[in-house]
Amino acid sequence: MARKPRNQRRVLVVDDEVDLADLLELTLVKLGLDVDKANNVAEARALLDTRNYDLLLTDMRMPDGEGIELIRHVQSARLDVPAAVITAYGSTDNAVAALKAGAFDYLAKPVSLEQLRTLVKSALQLDDEAAPVPAGESPLLGDSPAIRQVHELVAKLARSQAPVYVTGESGSGKERAARLIHARSSRADKPFVAVNCGAIPENLVESEFFGYRKGAFTGADSDRDGFFQAASGGTLFLDEVADLPLAMQVKLLRVIQERKVRKVGSTTEEPVDVRLISATHQNLADCVDAGRFRLDLYYRLNVIELKMPPLREMGDDIVLLARHIVARLADCNGIDVPVFAPEALAALARYHFPGNVRELENMLERALALSDGETVTPCDLQLDREDLEPGHADGGGLQDYLDRVEKQAILEAIDKTGGNRTQAAKTLGVTFRSLRYRMDRLGIAGRGDT
Template identity: 65%
Template sequence: MNRDRRGSAEYKILVVDDEADIRELLELTLLRMGLDVRSAGTLEEALRYLREENFALCLTDMRLPDGEGLELVRYIASYCTDLPVAVITAHGSTENAVAALKAGAFDYVSKPLTLEQLRALVKSALSLPEKAQSKAADGYQLLGESPPIQHVKAMIAKLARSQAPVYITGESGSGKELAARLIHHNGARRDKPFVPVNCGAIPENLMESEFFGYRKGAFTGAENDHDGFFQAANGGTLFLDEVAELPLQMQVKLLRAIQEKRVRKVGATTEDAVDVRIICATHQNLAKLVEAGKFRQDLYYRLNVIELRMPSLRECREDIPLLSRAILQRLADEAGTPVPKLSRAAEQALVAYDFPGNIRELENVLERAVALSTSDEIRPEDLHLAPPRFAEETVAASNAKWPLQDYLDRVEREAILEALDKTRFNRTAAAKLLGITFRALRYRMERL
């Protein structure tokens, strides 16, 4: 029953609530917005309307006389896939919100609902694209035809049609920010700001003012009022990269901002309403951090409503030739030079390599190869790939200090891998961070 949700020139809204006065209030507001409205007081009546008519949006209460609003959400998710459904209820709780969003709800809001909130919700839902599909976002595109990438593309298309918080997992360099951008670009907030924040790059004493802003005179150097990340992303998407790096004190404040949809600037006495969609990412295991007491469980459940896992590049080896050609084309366009060719042997070497740094490492490898190659064809020796043994994780126990040479090699290997990770697998930058030359780094990687 995947029907056109705009069956006529007018948008038709289905309101489902067991309280007649609430239905009447919602219906009156929607009619004043120029919308056509159908009202239902029971689950059975709502299902009948859905089978007989096409709708652009469904607003439903969580509790109904003959069932749960979640049943309606699941029905719509299964049989009316292009129809956004928002849950509006007085029985607000984190558990209910997570359950509704996981079931496929577009959004979840608690009563009492202001007219401004209702209008914003309706406008956002009606601005969704007609069909769920993942398109390129301002030059950003998820390339690849392998099964894992096809699954990610399908998930992005689905997540774009929801306001649910998304938790993106995956190794460093696997494209987590790209996925977040595509979710934003293909959703109802695509014309609003996308604000990426690297949580690990903000000093702890500046976090509150950076996230929530500050008033003039709030502290030394605060010469003017300043908006934070939440205000900058208002109406759009706030992408929290490396969210595991947030200190516990900041996690409490972030949780309250997400739940209340209000923030208070440093030095202010009043709160400002904010409307942002939260997408977060980390290469760490948040569940294990929760068990270790390093990440708040309530914030974890609030962020991890829907998880999107980005596959590593070694899981998508068949995509490496396509990705390589796209990267080489981009490098040539930026430099204004002919596109360098990748020899068959070089392509095979790339496909066989494990890429611990994933796509980011592939980009750095090809960029360096283009810079150092003396011909118009890139050969295997131009790639300078790390030996396979070096890329593998050590299996020796971390406390084993003998044989001494094995222990020293392992410490050196771990230091180099950490430097590569911190510099996004830019080997020149990693060598500088380690305080050695590029040639010395190459020698050590080959030796280890």
């Protein structure tokens, strides 16, 4: 059956926290989806009985009941609505209960919008609807030697079918490079499916990747394709591939070798035709040395390596990107494009950008909201004075300084919580997954709980 266009898909968001419900609605609307909201179980049940939905996203605890009641209602009424729940951090039991009741996934509070987008795209299989890059237009802007080298390699990779391994710091544009390779390849008219391997609960990884048969487990009321089937004929992009559990790495290796997948609950294999592009901000070779990544899979994925340069190595491209991003944001908000004060451009050129292009985008979105609508000033950028010290202009020096500060803060938080990394993450105001990434990057030995 043909899928409905994105703008005809409707999501029901159920949460008694009005601010969170509004944030979820705004995020989903930006994905091109229609959204209804309910603030309690009774209201949500009434909407489910009177309207057709393509996804249910519900909080677990509400004034008149729990979200798991809605999951059970969907199951008992045989509604064809995939459901996901939002749980308080640390409420693993609630998440497990929801999965057993028929939910396909869960999100932990505080909700990561990136994980939300990944979940929604997985549930509704939206990634394959992403428009290919128009001919002559590239999502990788810039004319620095570093970015020109990327374009030259992308052109060669687009003519090949070999697996590509994209490396680079967080926010450096690894997915954009993968999309460009796909858009320039012979597979451009087929799906491009992006998967954040670190955002999928370990007990759901296999069914998400390979699909499942009806009756394979509680809640499997119909056959469902996985990421490999969704990307058939096209490209499957595995972001943060280093986060795949070792058991899944074995199965992925077999799929790459045999070009066949076996759905959960099936006794037969089916052929798949996808090109694999993988990426991670971690050093995959170090992960192999640490025993967290299989050496044979590493060689299968790392046939050709594409290194994305950090923004600080792109020279005048920083100004070019800043102007392009501000113009795009202004267009999206229906306002005139402001100009940059010379001092603001100088500040951007001197800043180190540990978060790369993603940080630049976030910074400029904030600056646009703070500016007077005509000029973006250094104050609008909200850069700390120490970030702009002349002595910190050298990339290595500033990065070393930032790493030392970050490492000290993490170690202090872990010590204060008696080695409890979950509590340390809360103290630092980051997710446990983010803390784990940072510890890996900074070479902090694991200690305490996992």
